[in-house]
Amino acid sequence: MKLSALVGGDNGAPAAALAADQQVTGFAIDHRKVAPGTIFGAFQGARVNGEDFIPAAVASGAVAVVARPEARVEGALHIADAEPRRAFAALTARFFAPFPDTCVAVTGTNGKTSTVELTRQLWRMAGFSAASIGTLGVTTGDERVTTGLTTPDVVTFLSNMAGLAREGVSHVAFEASSHGLDQFRSEGVPVRAAAFTNLSRDHLDYHGTMEGYFDAKARLFGEVLGVGGTAVIWTDRQAEPIRGELPWRLLAKVAADRGLRVLTVGEDGEALRLVAREPGLLGQVLTVEADGRACTVKLPLIGAYQAYNALTAAALVIATGGDVAQTLAQAERLQPVRGRLERAVIAMAGAPVYVDYAHTPDALEAAIAALKPHAAGRLIVVFGAGGDRDTGKRAAMGAVAVAQADTVYVTDDNPRSEDPAAIRAMVLEGAIGATEIGDRREAIGAAIAGAGPQDIVLIAGKGHEQGQVVGDRVLPFDDVTVAREMAA
Ligand SMILES: CC(=O)N[C@H]1[C@@H](OP(=O)(O)OP(=O)(O)OC[C@H]2O[C@@H](n3ccc(=O)[nH]c3=O)[C@H](O)[C@@H]2O)O[C@H](CO)[C@@H](O)[C@@H]1O[C@H](C)C(=O)N[C@@H](C)C(=O)N[C@H](CCC(=O)O)C(=O)O
Numbered sequence: 497m498k499l500s501a502l503v504g505g506d507n508g509a510p511a512a513a514l515a516a517d518q519q520v521t522g523f524a525i526d527h528r529k530v531a532p533g534t535i536f537g538a539f540q541g542a543r544v545n546g547e548d549f550i551p552a553a554v555a556s557g558a559v560a561v562v563a564r565p566e567a568r569v570e571g572a573l574h575i576a577d578a579e580p581r582r583a584f585a586a587l588t589a590r591f592f593a594p595f596p597d598t599c600v601a602v603t604g605t606n607g608k609t610s611t612v613e614l615t616r617q618l619w620r621m622a623g624f625s626a627a628s629i630g631t632l633g634v635t636t637g638d639e640r641v642t643t644g645l646t647t648p649d650v651v652t653f654l655s656n657m658a659g660l661a662r663e664g665v666s667h668v669a670f671e672a673s674s675h676g677l678d679q680f681r682s683e684g685v686p687v688r689a690a691a692f693t694n695l696s697r698d699h700l701d702y703h704g705t706m707e708g709y710f711d712a713k714a715r716l717f718g719e720v721l722g723v724g725g726t727a728v729i730w731t732d733r734q735a736e737p738i739r740g741e742l743p744w745r746l747l748a749k750v751a752a753d754r755g756l757r758v759l760t761v762g763e764d765g766e767a768l769r770l771v772a773r774e775p776g777l778l779g780q781v782l783t784v785e786a787d788g789r790a791c792t793v794k795l796p797l798i799g800a801y802q803a804y805n806a807l808t809a810a811a812l813v814i815a816t817g818g819d820v821a822q823t824l825a826q827a828e829r830l831q832p833v834r835g836r837l838e839r840a841v842i843a844m845a846g847a848p849v850y851v852d853y854a855h856t857p858d859a860l861e862a863a864i865a866a867l868k869p870h871a872a873g874r875l876i877v878v879f880g881a882g883g884d885r886d887t888g889k890r891a892a893m894g895a896v897a898v899a900q901a902d903t904v905y906v907t908d909d910n911p912r913s914e915d916p917a918a919i920r921a922m923v924l925e926g927a928i929g930a931t932e933i934g935d936r937r938e939a940i941g942a943a944i945a946g947a948g949p950q951d952i953v954l955i956a957g958k959g960h961e962q963g964q965v966v967g968d969r970v971l972p973f974d975d976v977t978v979a980r981e982m983a984a
Pocket residue numbers: 525526527528537538539540541542543544545546547549644645646647648649650673674675676679702
């Protein structure tokens with residue numbers, strides 16, 4: 497594709513600037529990935545200023561640079577925009593299109609991965625070729641490829657989307673993390689429906705305040721969700737108010753004010769109202785009111801939180817044309833999501849051992865609450881907190897654990913660049929009376945060895961993760977595998 501076709505005419509660039517029209521070969525936001533013919537996006541980041549790499553990008557063959565008007569660009573076309581990330585995403589999308597017809601996005605503090613995966617499963621049961629993109633990577637019916645981040649960078653995101661379309665995938669559900677939304681990482685594809693799961697404390701190191709964190713998520717409903725789209729809103733009762741109002745009500749209003757359709761789901765929901773929930777040993781029975789009729793859904797997943805995510809997923813399917821009764825009936829065949837209340841093994845003494853990705857205070861509370869009704873004896877929890885992430889959540893996670901569980905081991909998660917002992921000390925400030933065992937394998941071993949036949953062990957924080965990040969090394973580590981080894 498020629499540069500003029502991408503940025504000429506109505507797209508803004510003066511004809512003179514395009515006198516020497518060139519072939520565009522690709523897009524990059526990192527100057528080290530620039531090759532001849534690349535369009536480089538130079539953005540001010542949290543760590544460094546990408547504008548400092550413009551000369552190096554041009555030297556490597558960049559034909560155009562998308563940057564703020566005040567940035568200096570010599571030797572390549574300067575595509576100036578006050579919001580360069582947004583402008584870059586729009587150009588990249590024009591280059592990579594077409595995309596799958598039906599794309600939906602999910603945001604919220606917890607439940608994004610679960611909801612996109614359950615949505616993918618429901619679409620598949622309805623006969624569509626579907627995929628999900630998020631923390632677990634890119635998942636299609638046949639394979640899973642990991643990308644490292646929940647929301648990959650915009651170039652990876654759009655090229656993945658285009659690749660899925662080429663493979664014949666028509667339906668994609670993707671996670672829109674608050675970082676991703678803030679940095680315009682998941683832009684450019686038309687979004688037909690967007691869902692909100694919940695809002696609680698996380699990532700305040702990045703967003704500063706809960707209001708800032710909320711505003712990043714609100715952009716999904718205020719801007720990213722397309723005209724004619726549908727907002728699916730879980731009516732999260734537990735959330736702290738933002739500027740005096742419950743977050744879900746604010747988001748429903750943001751969407752309604754744009755004339756978009758709003759489907760509310762949950763105990764206070766109107767489209768799908770959760771009327772009752774009966775936990776069973778291997779699943780739960782939900783009573784759901786839809787279109788004025790009550791129906792029963794035998795959901796084969798445990799935990800209130802997975803019921804919430806399954807209904808949110810069902811609403812996304814309904815929002816994009818799915819039949820209400822058929823979709824709810826198909827929810828009875830949903831499979832568990834990797835690393836979310838996944839039963840890893842049964843200890844010699846008889847205690848089931850679960851692995852869950854809870855890494856926020858709210859998620860830890862939800863995971864413990866999910867398992868507690870199943871434990872005739874004690875609920876034993878092993879967890880830690882990740883380094884280089886919101887430090888304020890650490891003591892809060894500790895407090896939730898000691899308040900809700902019976903026996904608590906505080907161990908290491910991904911320490912990253914931080915001193916693991918210092919992270920544990922911050923968790924222990926809230927976890928009064930907990931046992932500290934830094935080595936995660938040893939902590940899991942102690943919890944399993946101490947569990948009686950009536951007890952349940954919960955290993956929280958890392959879920960599906962296959963490595964432990966210590967400094968800049970990733971040591972192989974899988975909670976499920978380690979639990980099995982320790983139980984043997
Ligand atoms: C804090 C954060 O989100 N950082 C991400 C972000 O960085 P940034 O834009 O602030 O970048 P920066 O490092 O300051 O650099 C600025 C610009 O200069 C460019 N650059 C930089 C260096 C260089 O030599 N050459 C160069 O061109 C960079 O590509 C960038 O465009 O953009 C980078 C490229 O896309 C990401 O890799 C990086 O993710 C880091 C690794 C990260 O750990 N992010 C986590 C916090 C994250 O995003 N997590 C969420 C999950 C949250 C959840 O679901 O709970 C996620 O979506 O994965």
